[in-house]
Amino acid sequence: MKLPFFPEQASAMAQQVDAISLFAVSISFVAGVGIVAVLTWLGLRYRRSHRDEVGSAGHSSNLLEIIWSVIPGIIFIGLFFWGAKIYFENYRIPPDAVRYYVVGKQWMWKYQHPSGNREINDFHVPVDTPIELVVTSEDVIHSFFVPALRVKRDAVPGRYSTTWFEANRTGTFDIFCAEYCGAEHSLMIGKLHVMEQHDYEEWLEGNEPAQSLAMSGAALFEQNSCGTCHRSDSSARAPILDGIYGREIALLGGGVIVADDAYIRESIMNPQAKVVAGYQPIMPTFQGQLREEEILELISYIQSLGKKAESRTEAAAAVSDEGE
Amino acid sequence: MSSAALHTQSDTNYLNDGFGIRSWLLTTDHKRIAILYLITNTLFFFMGSVMAALIRIELLTPEGDLVQPDMYNRLFTMHGVIMVFLFLIPTIPAVFGNFLIPIMIGAKDLAFPRLNLGSWYVFNVGAALIFYSIFKGGLDTGWTFYVPFSSTYSATNVMTAAVGIFIAGFASIMTGLNFLVTIHRMRAPGMTWFRMPLFVWAHYATSIIILLGTPVVAVTILMVGAERVLHLGIFDPAYGGDPILFQHLFWFYSHPAVYIMVLPAMGIQSELVAGMCRNRVFGYRAVCYASVAIAVLGFLVWGHHMYTTGQSPYAGTIFSFLTMLVAVPSAVKTFNWTATLYRGSISWETPMIYAAAFIGLFIIGGTTGVMLGTLGIDVHVHDTYFVVAHFHYVMVGVTMMGFMGGLHYWWPKITGRMYDAFWSKISALLIFVGFNLTFFPQFLLGYMGMPRRYHAYPEQWQTLNVLSTAGASVLGIGFVLPAIYFLWSLKKGKKAEANPWGAVGLEWEISSPPISHNFEETPVVINEAYDYQAGHVGVIPSTEKEADLV
Numbered sequence: 001m002k003l004p005f006f007p008e009q010a011s012a013m014a015q016q017v018d019a020i021s022l023f024a025v026s027i028s029f030v031a032g033v034g035i036v037a038v039l040t041w042l043g044l045r046y047r048r049s050h051r052d053e054v055g056s057a058g059h060s061s062n063l064l065e066i067i068w069s070v071i072p073g074i075i076f077i078g079l080f081f082w083g084a085k086i087y088f089e090n091y092r093i094p095p096d097a098v099r100y101y102v103v104g105k106q107w108m109w110k111y112q113h114p115s116g117n118r119e120i121n122d123f124h125v126p127v128d129t130p131i132e133l134v135v136t137s138e139d140v141i142h143s144f145f146v147p148a149l150r151v152k153r154d155a156v157p158g159r160y161s162t163t164w165f166e167a168n169r170t171g172t173f174d175i176f177c178a179e180y181c182g183a184e185h186s187l188m189i190g191k192l193h194v195m196e197q198h199d200y201e202e203w204l205e206g207n208e209p210a211q212s213l214a215m216s217g218a219a220l221f222e223q224n225s226c227g228t229c230h231r232s233d234s235s236a237r238a239p240i241l242d243g244i245y246g247r248e249i250a251l252l253g254g255g256v257i258v259a260d261d262a263y264i265r266e267s268i269m270n271p272q273a274k275v276v277a278g279y280q281p282i283m284p285t286f287q288g289q290l291r292e293e294e295i296l297e298l299i300s301y302i303q304s305l306g307k308k309a310e311s312r313t314e315a316a317a318a319v320s321d322e323g324e
Numbered sequence: 325m326s327s328a329a330l331h332t333q334s335d336t337n338y339l340n341d342g343f344g345i346r347s348w349l350l351t352t353d354h355k356r357i358a359i360l361y362l363i364t365n366t367l368f369f370f371m372g373s374v375m376a377a378l379i380r381i382e383l384l385t386p387e388g389d390l391v392q393p394d395m396y397n398r399l400f401t402m403h404g405v406i407m408v409f410l411f412l413i414p415t416i417p418a419v420f421g422n423f424l425i426p427i428m429i430g431a432k433d434l435a436f437p438r439l440n441l442g443s444w445y446v447f448n449v450g451a452a453l454i455f456y457s458i459f460k461g462g463l464d465t466g467w468t469f470y471v472p473f474s475s476t477y478s479a480t481n482v483m484t485a486a487v488g489i490f491i492a493g494f495a496s497i498m499t500g501l502n503f504l505v506t507i508h509r510m511r512a513p514g515m516t517w518f519r520m521p522l523f524v525w526a527h528y529a530t531s532i533i534i535l536l537g538t539p540v541v542a543v544t545i546l547m548v549g550a551e552r553v554l555h556l557g558i559f560d561p562a563y564g565g566d567p568i569l570f571q572h573l574f575w576f577y578s579h580p581a582v583y584i585m586v587l588p589a590m591g592i593q594s595e596l597v598a599g600m601c602r603n604r605v606f607g608y609r610a611v612c613y614a615s616v617a618i619a620v621l622g623f624l625v626w627g628h629h630m631y632t633t634g635q636s637p638y639a640g641t642i643f644s645f646l647t648m649l650v651a652v653p654s655a656v657k658t659f660n661w662t663a664t665l666y667r668g669s670i671s672w673e674t675p676m677i678y679a680a681a682f683i684g685l686f687i688i689g690g691t692t693g694v695m696l697g698t699l700g701i702d703v704h705v706h707d708t709y710f711v712v713a714h715f716h717y718v719m720v721g722v723t724m725m726g727f728m729g730g731l732h733y734w735w736p737k738i739t740g741r742m743y744d745a746f747w748s749k750i751s752a753l754l755i756f757v758g759f760n761l762t763f764f765p766q767f768l769l770g771y772m773g774m775p776r777r778y779h780a781y782p783e784q785w786q787t788l789n790v791l792s793t794a795g796a797s798v799l800g801i802g803f804v805l806p807a808i809y810f811l812w813s814l815k816k817g818k819k820a821e822a823n824p825w826g827a828v829g830l831e832w833e834i835s836s837p838p839i840s841h842n843f844e845e846t847p848v849v850i851n852e853a854y855d856y857q858a859g860h861v862g863v864i865p866s867t868e869k870e871a872d873l874v
């Protein structure tokens with residue numbers, strides 16, 4: 001159903017947002033028309049009839065005050081709960097969602113697919129697949145906005161914000177930057193191409209990147225000599241990175257933290273902020289030397305190390321099983 | 325109707341008590357200072373409007389063709405900075421508050437007359453710096469100054485503008501402080517708290533917000549300036565700062581600032597409705613408490629500007645809930661104003677038209693505000709034209725209706741002259757229609773997804789943008805008319821009586837225009853505000869005993 005003045009709907013979320021908006025508009029309309037009707041009627045009914053006429057004694061009514069505080073209050077709170085439910089759905093990322101990275105930069109949107117494919121402004125995604133977006137910025141604040149999905153998330157430098165969507169129909173939809181970001185803010189636009197699963201796979205193959213994200217990350221790891229410290233032998237001066245992704249890390253001075261994207265980013269850009277227990281704070285900062293996308297590649301690489309480590313321990317377990 | 329005049333007819337008044345330019349520029353008379361503010365702020369409003377006009381002309385076509393993007397960004401920034409910091413925030417308190425608060429509470433002046441004059445100069449120094457930054461290279465950060473754009477990337481005069489806003493903020497603080505002390509200490513005998521006109525209550529609440537909030541924004545904007553020069557690493561992530569922290573600090577003030585703009589207008593609204601309906605405001609106490617509730621709760625909702633930043637969803641939830649609560653007292657006020665018409669004696673003169681227009685715009689602005697406060701809706705419409713439309717309805721619509729309504733209501737008192745009734749009604753209607761035609765289409769544009777601050781936009785949105793520009797033209801004409809008939813009234817207008825509307829209130833019991841000390845003798849207040857049965861609120865002290873006997 002396409003209502004006038006409503007943008008197209010390309011997700012279940014869009015339908016939900018329209019439903020609550022329509023509800024809010026209808027209630028406001030009824031209330032507004034009601035007040036204006038009363039105002040008009042009173043305004044005509046009690047028009048001044050002669051020059052010296054005054055109004056009747058001043059009045060007030062506690063009952064009325066209570067009624068007209070409580071009724072709008074209840075409606076507002078109802079809206080609040082409904083709205084909060086939708087909002088939490090925006091935040092609760094389905095476990096099977098596939099992660100894509102979105103990086104805003106004056107004045108373009110850059111995307112990284114899990115396969116390593118990269119795009120600028122145009123963004124291809126498969127239909128009926130939950131897609132997690134990790135949004136960040138390389139310079140100022142931008143905001144990734146797809147009206148057809150009713151999804152918006154600010155791209156804040158130094159932060160990873162996540163949201164997600166699941167497009168339920170194919171087509172091409174507008175992408176805008178909603179946060180003012182300088183001269184070409186209004187040109188920082190793109191298109192979201194929602195494709196059938198197999199079309200998407202074909203598209204991926206047709207644009208196959210030289211290497212996946214993790215592979216680019218491995219190369220960066222090499223170039224920046226991360227490996228001189230992060231070695232997998234016992235004399236290493238730095239923690240082994242295999243398998244840290246998603247695990248709890250004990251920090252110097254107590255406390256633990258889960259090694260997620262934000263933590264790893266911070267470990268690279270601002271290593272002194274959180275120091276791993278048992279190590280010296282000798283890691284240099286890479287602030288200004290790595291672009292946001294490169295950091296994302298390094299993160300993918302570290303994440304892939306986790307998988308390797310897992311399969312290694314599994315293999316080891318299998319070997320020892322055999323030995324028994 | 326009986327009216328106990330507190331004045332004897334005399335030929336001297338505050339306007340002809342001294343004529344030279346010095347008698348104005350060095351005056352400590354709160355009424356003259358109000359007029360100084362009226363003149364400067366009208367000028368600022370005019371400059372902000374010219375920029376708005378250029379923006380609307382640019383948006384007639386989807387392509388960015390009238391001005392370059394850099395110029396467009398400067399235009400909307402300067403429009404916002406001038407309108408918010410130099411018109412909407414200061415004007416009603418500085419003009420009407422200044423003129424009326426002492427009179428309404430039966431005082432001869434504000435508590436600190438020289439501080440009052442000083443505030444006007446401080447304000448103008450701030451304004452001068454802001455204009456300097458505009459004409460020497462401009463400013464392109466948006467009036468919101470979001471970092472790191474403003475702190476690191478913008479190549480414009482952020483520092484000068486920041487200092488200008490900082491200084492203008494001090495003028496607000498001086499005025500707010502003056503009002504608070506005056507209202508506490510200078511009420512005439514018998515003027516108890518609950519006998520005060522609601523206009524005074526509204527300014528009391530506003531002054532509290534000004535004193536608590538303005539220092540925060542002043543320092544925050546100054547920190548942006550400092551960050552630019554010294555790279556302190558407060559806001560800019562490149563130096564280890566947090567850009568979201570800026571947004572917290574900025575909105576901690578700037579949300580309440582909305583109430584700094586709106587509460588005084590609500591105060592005017594209460595006076596207009598009472599005066600034109602010759603009725604006590606329905607639920608007087610409820611309206612008092614609503615003002616104070618808005619002032620307090622208004623400080624707890626700033627995070628509703630940040631639902632999409634990635635702030636914790638729990639924080640978002642709390643802010644949304646509190647936003648719903650702050651909407652209640654606003655709704656209550658609307659109902660009370662409407663109920664004041666009941667069994668009133670309503671005169672549909674121009675001030676009443678503005679009062680009705682106020683309610684109309686406030687309903688639209690308020691309900692869309694509730695929509696924006698709703699988490700699930702806001703994510704979609706945040707940073708779109710929906711927000712632009714909403715805040716123009718509340719900040720501009722409501723504040724402007726209050727300002728214009730107040731100007732038409734008290735013009736005879738301020739100038740001693742009447743204006744043209746017919747043209748003023750035409751103008752009020754044009755402004756109301758023009759306003760809605762300008763901003764209503766923007767709600768639709770916003771819901772359809774048009775982001776704010778766009779210099780160029782996709783073609784499908786042209787029709788609504790053309791409508792909006794057409795509305796702005798009507799609005800423009802609506803505002804040119806008063807410039808003409810008010811000037812005409814100053815020269816040729818019929819002399820105003822002391823109480824041309826037959827309203828009740830101390831200001832209507834003294835001559836039009838008032839004498840320099842307002843009252844020949846400090847009056848004694850014997851009735852509540854809006855006591856239309858008694859027909860007056862004050863008496864001359866010598867007659868007090870007689871009054872007691874009656």
Ligand SMILES: [Cu+2]
Pocket residue numbers: 142143177178179180181182184185186188
């Ligand atoms: Cu942008």
Ligand SMILES: [Cu+2]
Pocket residue numbers: 578579580582625626628629
């Ligand atoms: Cu707000």
